[in-house]
Structure formats: C-alpha cells, structure tokens
Amino acid sequence: MTTMKAFPLLLVALSIFLCTARATTLDMNDLDFIPEVRQRAAFDSNDFIFKFQSVTEETPFGNLRTMFVNDNPALATLPGEGAAQNLVTVGPCAINQPHNHPRATEISHITEGELLFGFAEENGGRPFIGGNATKGQTVIVPQGVIHFAQNLGCKQAQFIASFPNRDPGTQTTASTFFRLPLSAIRATTGLSEKEIQKIMKSVAANLNPSLDSECAKRCGIKH
The missing domain is CATH 1.20.5 (Single alpha-helices involved in coiled-coils or other helix-helix interfaces)
Known part of the structure; x- marks a missing residue:
C-alpha cells in the first residue's frame, strides 16, 4: 500500500x-x-512593417540584402517554417552566380529591369531551363535546384526573392565545388593540379555578384 x-x-x-x-x-x-x-x-504595430537594411554581399556589380529572423524578430512569429527574403540588385552585365537553396523554394519578383533566370534540374532531368523575366513578373525556382539570375542588359536590374523558410540556406556552386579535396576535383574534371589551381584562384577572386566581360564590352563598362 x-x-x-x-x-x-x-x-x-x-x-x-x-x-x-x-x-x-x-x-x-x-x-x-x-x-x-x-x-x-x-509582432506589434512597430514590427510588422519593415525594410531591408544590412548589405550581406556587395561588389561593384551589385549587392544582396537579406531579411532573415536575425534581422527582423517578427519573422519568428510566423507559423510552420517561417519566411525569409532577399533583395538582390544586379548591375549591368552582372550575374547573381549559380547557387541553390537546400531548404526552400524561391519565389522571385522582378522590381526593376530585365533578368535571365535559368536553372538545371537534377540528374536525368532537363539540362537547362531559362527565360527572360521583366519588371512585374515572378519566377519560381524549386527547392535545391541550381539556378542564377543574369543581367545581360546595360541597365540595373533588381528582384525580391521570397522563401517559405526562415533559413533557406545558400550554396554557391563554383566556390563550393572548389572547397572539395584536390583529388576529388582532379578525378572529376580530368585537369592537372596546375590547371585546377588556376581556376580556383579565378573563382575565389570573382566574388558575387560578378561581371560578364563580353557584355561589359558591348555596354562600354570599364572593369
């Protein structure tokens, strides 16, 4: 008992x-x-209206401003996986380099100019899908797919990328690949160590957003 x-x-x-x-x-x-x-x-009257503030990536050819939960705590109040946004400015002849978001689909709305959006599907899928999007149009990029936004014109372009996840993640394709062991890169590319080192230096120096030199010549842009 x-x-x-x-x-x-x-x-x-x-x-x-x-x-x-x-x-x-x-x-x-x-x-x-x-x-x-x-x-x-x-989440009150002072916090549900906000603006993009800090620049997280910037070169002479464009910049990226994020709006994640650490920038705006109100985003932590949203249900499910939350939300996040990027404001991306792509200068004339510049590109937001190929990358993917491992944890979210991207919904991008063009607010200025014209951009070539393109992406490649998974193994066995179509090798390339792309098209020009202009101001007022929206582009959908599936989660995890490698994609880019390139400005082939001589005027600035801009878009807002929205994600149904407070932490979508970004993995830039070229720089990520060249972080692998040299043996893996050599076996994958068939290049010599000298050739690989040359490409690695070029990729490291070509920060995002970067410039297309042929387009720059056409637009008379000095770089």
Missing part, C-alpha cells in the same frame, strides 16, 4: 525533472524558439 501511494509522487517528481531538463537545454534567446506570449509581443 505504501508503495502504491508513493507512485504518484514519483511521477510528479519525474515530470518536474523532465521539465527542468528541457528548460536547461532550450535557449530562450534563440529566435527560432520564442514562446507564444513573447511572439505576440514582438
């Missing part, structure tokens, strides 16, 4: 222990885990 009476007390103690253990492993300052009450407090 004594054992039976003690059993509920053990359950209560175990529950308290588990709750305490959970609390110690959860960082409440982590914006991905803001409690509901704090979420509602963060």
Whole structure:
C-alpha cells in the first residue's frame, strides 16, 4: 500500500525533472524558439512593417540584402517554417552566380529591369531551363535546384526573392565545388593540379555578384 501511494509522487517528481531538463537545454534567446506570449509581443504595430537594411554581399556589380529572423524578430512569429527574403540588385552585365537553396523554394519578383533566370534540374532531368523575366513578373525556382539570375542588359536590374523558410540556406556552386579535396576535383574534371589551381584562384577572386566581360564590352563598362 505504501508503495502504491508513493507512485504518484514519483511521477510528479519525474515530470518536474523532465521539465527542468528541457528548460536547461532550450535557449530562450534563440529566435527560432520564442514562446507564444513573447511572439505576440514582438509582432506589434512597430514590427510588422519593415525594410531591408544590412548589405550581406556587395561588389561593384551589385549587392544582396537579406531579411532573415536575425534581422527582423517578427519573422519568428510566423507559423510552420517561417519566411525569409532577399533583395538582390544586379548591375549591368552582372550575374547573381549559380547557387541553390537546400531548404526552400524561391519565389522571385522582378522590381526593376530585365533578368535571365535559368536553372538545371537534377540528374536525368532537363539540362537547362531559362527565360527572360521583366519588371512585374515572378519566377519560381524549386527547392535545391541550381539556378542564377543574369543581367545581360546595360541597365540595373533588381528582384525580391521570397522563401517559405526562415533559413533557406545558400550554396554557391563554383566556390563550393572548389572547397572539395584536390583529388576529388582532379578525378572529376580530368585537369592537372596546375590547371585546377588556376581556376580556383579565378573563382575565389570573382566574388558575387560578378561581371560578364563580353557584355561589359558591348555596354562600354570599364572593369
């Protein structure tokens, strides 16, 4: 009988222990885990209207401004996987280099100029899909697919990329490939170490957004 009476007390103690253990492993300052009450407090009349602020990537040929949860805590209040955006400015003859987003589909709306959007499907799929998109048009890029946005004109272009994930991730194709071991690159390309080193230096120096030299000549752009 004594054992039976003690059993509920053990359950209560175990529950308290588990709750305490959970609390110690959860960082409440982590914006991905803001409690509901704090979420509602963060999403008020001052926070649901916002603008792109910090430039995360910039070259003479364009720039990228992000709007992730660390820039705007209100994004942490959204249901499911949340949301994120990029504001991308692509200068004349420049390209937002081939890359993919491993955790989200991209929905890009062109706000200025004209851009060639293109992407390659997975192994066995179509080798290339692309087309020109102009101001007011929207482009859909499936999750994980390598894609790019290139400005082949002589005027600036710009688009807003939206993602149904607070952390879509970005993996730039060329620079990622050349982070692999030399033996893997050599076996894949059939190039010598000297040739590979030359390409690696070129890729490292060609920061994103980068310029198409032939287009630059046509538009009279010095670089």
